[in-house]
Amino acid sequence: MELLVVVAVIAVLAIIFLVTFGGFMDDTKKTSACTNHKTIVTYAMTIVQKCGMTGSVEMMSKPSQQNGTVPNTSIQTIQCYGDKFFFWGDYFINDMENRFGRMKNPFKVHGNRVQQPGWCTNTQGNPGFTWINSRTEFNYVTICTCCSEPCDDSANVRENTIYFD
DSSP states (O other): HHHHHHHHHHHHHHHHHHHHHHHHHHHHHHHHHHHHHHHHHHHHHHHHHHHHSSEEEEEEOOOTTTTTTOOOOOOEESSSSSSSIIIIIIIIIIHEEEEEEEEBBBTTOOOOBBBEESSSGGTTOOOOOEEOOOOOOOEEEEEEEEEESSSGGGGGGGEEEEEEO
């Protein structure tokens, strides 16, 4: 009888631990996704400031070789904006990855790149990814991240619009 009581107490403690640990993991994923978002926004603001001062930026513009295992460290001078979608969706994303390393999506088991070119509507159903978008007619870049599920809840989505000078 005493053994059954001990087993029951251990089972109850294990359940409490699992529920607490599960909540902790959810909070950690949310914090990580929001931190990735802030890092990307901060770097985008830096690029916009440099573009406003000089009209060009130095970027590691070519994608990584061998599926991202060998970083491309060649720096090129890139004229600001040009094709804005390409500038932000390719040059900017590849520069961040090559300069700082590949950000990991905390909601995915395998190394999916966090930064993606696309509209903010892509956040729905895609927690942890950051969508970066600008178009020829825009004088801004928009950066959106779903930091926790459900992604259709605006309280879980971070959106920043950075205007060009």
